[in-house]
Amino acid sequence: MNRTEMMERIALLKKERNAVILAHNYQPGEVQDAADILGDSLELSRKAAATEASVIVFCGVHFMAETAAILAPRKYVLLPEPGAGCPMSDMITADQLRTWKARYPGRPVVCYVNTSAEVKAESDVCCTSSNAVRVVESLKEAEVLFVPDKNLAAFIARTSRKKIIPWDGYCFVHHLIYADDVHRARREHPEAEIWAHPECRPQVIDLSDKALSTGQMVAEARATTRREVVLATEAGMTYRLAKENPGKSFIPIKAAALCVNMKKTTLAKVLSALENLETRITVPDEIADRARTAIEKMIRI
Numbered sequence: 119m120n121r122t123e124m125m126e127r128i129a130l131l132k133k134e135r136n137a138v139i140l141a142h143n144y145q146p147g148e149v150q151d152a153a154d155i156l157g158d159s160l161e162l163s164r165k166a167a168a169t170e171a172s173v174i175v176f177c178g179v180h181f182m183a184e185t186a187a188i189l190a191p192r193k194y195v196l197l198p199e200p201g202a203g204c205p206m207s208d209m210i211t212a213d214q215l216r217t218w219k220a221r222y223p224g225r226p227v228v229c230y231v232n233t234s235a236e237v238k239a240e241s242d243v244c245c246t247s248s249n250a251v252r253v254v255e256s257l258k259e260a261e262v263l264f265v266p267d268k269n270l271a272a273f274i275a276r277t278s279r280k281k282i283i284p285w286d287g288y289c290f291v292h293h294l295i296y297a298d299d300v301h302r303a304r305r306e307h308p309e310a311e312i313w314a315h316p317e318c319r320p321q322v323i324d325l326s327d328k329a330l331s332t333g334q335m336v337a338e339a340r341a342t343t344r345r346e347v348v349l350a351t352e353a354g355m356t357y358r359l360a361k362e363n364p365g366k367s368f369i370p371i372k373a374a375a376l377c378v379n380m381k382k383t384t385l386a387k388v389l390s391a392l393e394n395l396e397t398r399i400t401v402p403d404e405i406a407d408r409a410r411t412a413i414e415k416m417i418r419i
């Protein structure tokens with residue numbers, strides 16, 4: 119089947135199955151083009167919770183589909199590529215978190231949405247890169263445990279009056295962007311603004327002009343009067359920004375900054391997911407109920 123035939127078949131199956139396709143901003147272009155809703159982690163979890171559809175095809179990584187399954191337990195949530203994980207979310211297990219938090223009684227746990235359902239179930243409140251500071255600030259305690267991203271923890275610690283105690287995790291994609299890459303980008307693109315994702319190292323964020331989640335990058339790309347922007351984030355982010363903003367140029371800071379897991383989903387796999395209703399992602403009720411409390415607390419904030 120060629121691409122047009124696949125798109126036609128997907129459109130037909132979506133109607134038959136009453137399905138909606140959600141895709142993260144880092145997904146390959148062909149998958150973004152087939153999506154009904156594109157977004158960052160926060161937007162996608164909100165849309166998953168609100169959709170009228172019976173089937174959600176989640177084009178992203180495992181924790182994202184799990185979050186959708188937690189928020190919409192009666193829906194059929196499909197992950198077209200079951201092997202698409204997030205190595206950062208695997209950097210902490212529920213057992214490790216239980217042991218760690220026992221060492222810090224009285225401190226609430228804030229978990230980044232990039233965590234397993236089991237870790238969310240052990241946390242007090244969830245956050246994403248677009249609301250992390252607000253979530254931490256909303257807590258009454260002066261000291262907060264933060265899992266798993268130490269870079270996002272450092273980003274929050276700059277703007278918050280709270281003491282943030284970080285877990286030692288990181289995203290290998292953002293972690294391989296260095297201060298030297300920002301210096302080089304400034305030399306090569308002197309007219310450009312540089313936007314960094316909060317998962318970047320603190321030095322990279324300091325040297326950049328703005329720190330933005332992927333959803334905030336989408337909004338800023340529309341608003342900016344700059345003709346050129348360098349993105350210190352996953353290289354595939356340029357696809358949506360270039361498509362939505364003709365005449366503006368979006369340059370990845372480093373071609374090597376690629377999330378292989380995000381790129382495992384293809385149009386053919388989206389079609390196959392709809393044909394076979396696979397792979398369904400479910401979360402046991404006992405874990406889902408506790409994880410939902412942490413996610414819904416974030417959504418209220």
Ligand code: 13P
Nearest residue numbers: 158159246247331332333
């Ligand atoms: P956003 O919430 O900014 O989309 O980030 C998700 C993610 O996995 C970034 O690596």
Ligand code: SF4
Nearest residue numbers: 204205206289291377
């Ligand atoms: Fe996980 Fe990093 Fe990929 Fe985002 S870019 S899904 S944090 S590995």
